[in-house]
Amino acid sequence: AAETLGGIGVGGGDQLSVVMKFGGSSVSSAARMREVAGLILAFPEERPVVVLSAMGKTTNLLLLAGEKAVGCGVIRVSEIEEWNLIKDLHIKTVEELALPRSVIHTMLDELEQLLKGIAMMKELTLRTTDYLVSFGECMSTRIFAAYLNKIGVKARQYDAFDIGFITTDDFGNADILEATYPAVAKRLHGDWIRDPAIPIVTGFLGKGWKSGAVTTLGRGGSDLTATTIGKALGLREIQVWKDVDGVLTCDPNIYPNATTVPYLTFEEAAELAYFGAQVLHPQSMRPAREGDIPVRVKNSYNPKAPGTLITKQREMDKVVLTSIVLKSNVTMLDIVSTRMLGQFGFLAKVFSIFEDLGISVDCVATSEVSISVSLDPSKIWSRELIQQASAPIYMQNQELDHVVEELEKIAVVHLLQQRAIISLIGNVRRSSLILEKAFQVLRKSGVNVQMISQGASKVNMSLIVHDSEAKQCIKALHQAFFEDDVLTEVEEEALHMS
Numbered sequence: 459a460a461e462t463l464g465g466i467g468v469g470g471g472d473q474l475s476v477v478m479k480f481g482g483s484s485v486s487s488a489a490r491m492r493e494v495a496g497l498i499l500a501f502p503e504e505r506p507v508v509v510l511s512a513m514g515k516t517t518n519l520l521l522l523a524g525e526k527a528v529g530c531g532v533i534r535v536s537e538i539e540e541w542n543l544i545k546d547l548h549i550k551t552v553e554e555l556a557l558p559r560s561v562i563h564t565m566l567d568e569l570e571q572l573l574k575g576i577a578m579m580k581e582l583t584l585r586t587t588d589y590l591v592s593f594g595e596c597m598s599t600r601i602f603a604a605y606l607n608k609i610g611v612k613a614r615q616y617d618a619f620d621i622g623f624i625t626t627d628d629f630g631n632a633d634i635l636e637a638t639y640p641a642v643a644k645r646l647h648g649d650w651i652r653d654p655a656i657p658i659v660t661g662f663l664g665k666g667w668k669s670g671a672v673t674t675l676g677r678g679g680s681d682l683t684a685t686t687i688g689k690a691l692g693l694r695e696i697q698v699w700k701d702v703d704g705v706l707t708c709d710p711n712i713y714p715n716a717t718t719v720p721y722l723t724f725e726e727a728a729e730l731a732y733f734g735a736q737v738l739h740p741q742s743m744r745p746a747r748e749g750d751i752p753v754r755v756k757n758s759y760n761p762k763a764p765g766t767l768i769t770k771q772r773e774m775d776k777v778v779l780t781s782i783v784l785k786s787n788v789t790m791l792d793i794v795s796t797r798m799l800g801q802f803g804f805l806a807k808v809f810s811i812f813e814d815l816g817i818s819v820d821c822v823a824t825s826e827v828s829i830s831v832s833l834d835p836s837k838i839w840s841r842e843l844i845q846q847a848s849a850p851i852y853m854q855n856q857e858l859d860h861v862v863e864e865l866e867k868i869a870v871v872h873l874l875q876q877r878a879i880i881s882l883i884g885n886v887r888r889s890s891l892i893l894e895k896a897f898q899v900l901r902k903s904g905v906n907v908q909m910i911s912q913g914a915s916k917v918n919m920s921l922i923v924h925d926s927e928a929k930q931c932i933k934a935l936h937q938a939f940f941e942d943d944v945l946t947e948v949e950e951e952a953l954h955m956s
């Protein structure tokens with residue numbers, strides 16, 4: 459028979475049923491942690507695995523503290539502003555939750571030692587950076603598990619790198635390896651059967667299979683931790699709790715009139731994330747799709763809102779456009795063959811150069827003798843964990859110079875910077891309608907589209923414009939597709955035809 463712990467029914471025989479992931483904004487303070495505990499307890503019929511990100515902006519603060527430690531000297535480490543903010547936030551949270559300081563004391567000591575080590579070595583490798591940022595998730599989960607136990611809800615903290623999250627050794631952007639699924643399932647399920655307690659797992663982290671060192675899954679990687687656990691355990695549902703009402707029709711920071719998209723397919727969500735919507739980690743849909751486990755995006759600040767439900771299929775008949783996504787600071791390359799190689803030899807060579815340099819391409823357009831590509835900004839500087847906008851400009855340029863140098867052996871290359879990709883995620887069966895409307899809007903706004911990429915994906919059409927015009931375009935497109943009540947004739951016709 460199921461015993462009840464603090465309102466959550468946990469019977470040893472029952473399977474874990476859902477994964478609930480809470481992002482940094484959901485657990486940014488003691489008050490928020492209390493609310494999150496309340497949210498978990500509000501579903502007493504569930505047996506959740508909880509995945510947490512670092513509190514608030516801790517990951518950014520750790521990165522900045524590390525950068526400062528490189529240049530400040532051991533003695534001044536204690537004065538690093540970001541280190542003090544991290545320390546104060548975690549100590550304050552522990553105190554406000556009336557927990558003993560010992561919950562995070564060792565972690566804070568180790569973190570200070572690490573910053574001193576960085577200061578002493580005057581260098582911060584990618585491997586050390588991952589170890590450094592891991593303290594964020596290691597602390598938030600320890601605090602939250604201790605709090606649940608204190609209020610009588612049995613919980614057990616886990617570091618993902620100790621329970622089978624095996625990854626490649628690409629520090630800062632590691633990929634999860636297949637061996638992770640059986641290992642994580644065995645550990646979490648086994649512990650649950652033996653001694654039921656809500657697992658509280660660190661998001662974002664893994665263990666490199668060769669190095670044995672802590673790795674991170676790329677910014678926002680806790681979403682991927684959650685879907686990986688969902689697939690590993692074959693759970694009923696994966697919930698990702700954010701600070702917005704779900705996936706929205708566009709980034710609310712760009713245009714506040716964005717509204718919630720109630721349903722998405724895995725494919726739509728993956729494209730949306732890949733093309734830059736910060737709301738989901740680009741790789742996070744893969745395990746959910748493979749395990750066919752629904753993902754629900756919910757707002758921890760507004761739990762009553764229905765959120766977004768992401769599943770394998772959905773009714774597409776009435777769908778025209780679902781969401782508009784912007785990827786800024788994109789670099790384009792126009793590569794015109796010098797005809798030293800035949801056409802297929804030319805294309806093969808261009809892509810082998812990208813492969814050799816580890817550079818990902820987002821959009822591609824070709825003619826007989828030329829090829830235009832846009833380069834994924836986060837991938838060009840993937841070795842830089844801090845978001846690309848703040849990556850040192852010399853580093854960006856060095857990497858680009860290298861690409862151009864290699865390509866110039868077989869082609870004339872024009873580098874076009876400060877471009878933006880506007881991705882229209884929607885029903886590609888209505889591509890003519892979507893493009894007609896989009897081009898009408900852009901023409902009225904006086905914007906010239908520099909490249910179009912459509913066809914490879916069933917749900918996405920991409921337009922490249924100049925960065926300086928992009929936000930204005932998003933606003934105008936949003937108004938035309940989502941705010942004009944009256945369907946235009948052409949839309950009605952298309953809907954009738956379907």
Ligand SMILES: Nc1ncnc2c1ncn2[C@@H]1O[C@H](COP(=O)(O)OP(=O)(O)O)[C@@H](O)[C@H]1O
Pocket residue numbers: 480481482483484511678699700701702704705706707708709710711735736737738781
């Ligand atoms: N299309 C979109 N839908 C929803 N949120 C978006 C979208 N594009 C960008 N965002 C931003 O993503 C944020 C949520 O993602 P993230 O910060 O990773 O959440 P968390 O840290 O809670 O996991 C939102 O606060 C919003 O500003």
Ligand SMILES: N[C@@H](CC(=O)OP(=O)(O)O)C(=O)O
Pocket residue numbers: 480481482483511512517518594661662676677678679680681
């Ligand atoms: N803390 C990590 C991982 C993460 O997923 O965070 P969030 O869920 O707050 O986006 C980051 O900031 O990248």
